[in-house]
Amino acid sequence: MNSQGDVLMHNQAMAGLxxxxxSNDIHPFIEDIKTYSLSRMIEHTLRKNKNHHREIQLVGNSxxxxxxxxxxxxxxxxxxxxxxxxxxxxxxESRQIERMQVDFVNxxxxxxxxxxxxxxxxxxxLLNGAKDDPEKLDHFLKIIHSxxxxxxxxxxxxxxxxxxxxxxxxxxxVNLHEDIDSILERQDTTIKKHNLTIKKQFFGxxxxxxxxxxxxxxxxxxxxxxxxxxxxxxxxxxxVHHDEIENRLKFIIKDxxxxxxxxxxxxxxERFYRVDRSRSLETGGTGLGLAIVKETLDTLxxxxxxxxxxxxxxxxxxxxxx
Numbered sequence: 001m002n003s004q005g006d007v008l009m010h011n012q013a014m015a016g017l018x019x020x021x022x023s024n025d026i027h028p029f030i031e032d033i034k035t036y037s038l039s040r041m042i043e044h045t046l047r048k049n050k051n052h053h054r055e056i057q058l059v060g061n062s063x064x065x066x067x068x069x070x071x072x073x074x075x076x077x078x079x080x081x082x083x084x085x086x087x088x089x090x091x092x093e094s095r096q097i098e099r100m101q102v103d104f105v106n107x108x109x110x111x112x113x114x115x116x117x118x119x120x121x122x123x124x125x126l127l128n129g130a131k132d133d134p135e136k137l138d139h140f141l142k143i144i145h146s147x148x149x150x151x152x153x154x155x156x157x158x159x160x161x162x163x164x165x166x167x168x169x170x171x172x173x174v175n176l177h178e179d180i181d182s183i184l185e186r187q188d189t190t191i192k193k194h195n196l197t198i199k200k201q202f203f204g205x206x207x208x209x210x211x212x213x214x215x216x217x218x219x220x221x222x223x224x225x226x227x228x229x230x231x232x233x234x235x236x237x238x239x240v241h242h243d244e245i246e247n248r249l250k251f252i253i254k255d256x257x258x259x260x261x262x263x264x265x266x267x268x269x270e271r272f273y274r275v276d277r278s279r280s281l282e283t284g285g286t287g288l289g290l291a292i293v294k295e296t297l298d299t300l301x302x303x304x305x306x307x308x309x310x311x312x313x314x315x316x317x318x319x320x321x322x
Contacts, residue, residue, distance in 0.1 A: 003082045005029050005046050017088050019060050029086075035059040038068055038086075045070045045084050055091065065091040100271075107272040111154055111286065115147035150286075157288040160217055161271075164296050174215065176206045176240050183220045190227055197235045204242030208249060208322055215320075217296050219251065221289040222316055226255035229314070247322045254315040260308040268306070269294040293318075 001007055006026045015022045020032050033039050036059070041052040052070045067089040072082065122140040130136045177200075184191070184198060191198065226236045239252040260268060267273050272287035297304055300320050308314035 001029055001042070001046075001084045001086070002026075003046065003084075005042065005084075007032065008083070014086075014088060017058065017064070017066060017090060019058075041068060041070045042084065042086060045072055049082075063092060063096070065095045067091050104271060107287075108154075108158065111272065112151070115150045115154075118147045119144050119151075154286045154288075157286045157292060160292050161288065161295065164214070164217070164292065164299060170211070171209050172212050173207055173209050174212050176208060176242070177202055179212070179216065180219060180238065180240070183216065183223060186220070187223060187227055194227070194230065195233045196227065196230055197233075198238065199235065200238045200240075202240045205244055206240075206242070208242055210249070210320070210322060211300065214296050214300060218293050218302075218318060218320075221293050222251075222253050222318070225289050225316075226253055226257065226314075230255045230257040234313075249318075249320045249322055251318040251320070252315065254313065256313045259310040259312050260306070260314055261310050265306065265308060269304075 005028055007022065007029050008026060010022045010032075015032075018032055018034075020034075022032050029042060030039060033042070035056060037054075037056045038058075041054070044050065045052055049072050051072055052068075054068060056066060056068050058064045058066060069085075069087040069089075071085045071087070073085055075082065122144050126137065126140055130140060180200065223236070223238075230236065234256040236256075237252075237254040239250075239254075241250040241252075242248075243250070264273075269290050271291040273291075274287045294304060297318065297320070302318060302320035304319075305317045306314065307317075
């Protein structure tokens, strides 16, 4: 800008950050900048010839944060018109990551607190004499055992999230039929408890080369989700398609469960977000399963789509390039 605050030159990055169409004609900066704190910085630099630097949140987009510099340009010739340079660095992504880290720590602390408190409370009760009552002893030990399982699952899911980002997995030949049967076998007790019917269909070559550990993370979490949020005597339909021409894998899992409301559908891949907290606690969910699926798929350049209706079940479709 010149000493009168008229915009002489700009780049498209500035227009993008401010979310305005900046004219190429010389014009007052206030036509482009709607954020009061940034306007004040520029006006003060124009009047007082002092540089300013601070982090601000731009008006018009509550999620957009920038590191703003307003700098007076010094020229050796006194008769040369003084100019002011405005530089904005986009900090939005880094601030979102920082907020996610804080939220993650807070959520982990909250999730750990409940089972730890239960284990502490019931073990203390046993030590204070309840252990002498066989009925209470058996009841409290079952609760302690159940809460310790929840702790183990939470720790395992947190470790899964951390391993996903490392990317040190090796591709290997996997038989899809055998692999999925193995995953289902580990969930057999819960499947029988809720009398669920499992239907499987395989299309194309069942032997594929893939990161087995990542593939298993995706499949086992989707299957566990279909079990946890299903109805008694419900069904889970699993389809696996291997497109040998495009060398892509499509995995479809459909349940007859409680479904997901439209309000929840945009948030289900967030860490610790639960559609039905009481239901997931009953079945041992940690709230990390679908987040693990999404973040693992991102490392494989894959994608996931969801179709769901409240009370009518949910269908997840996963595509993975091989």
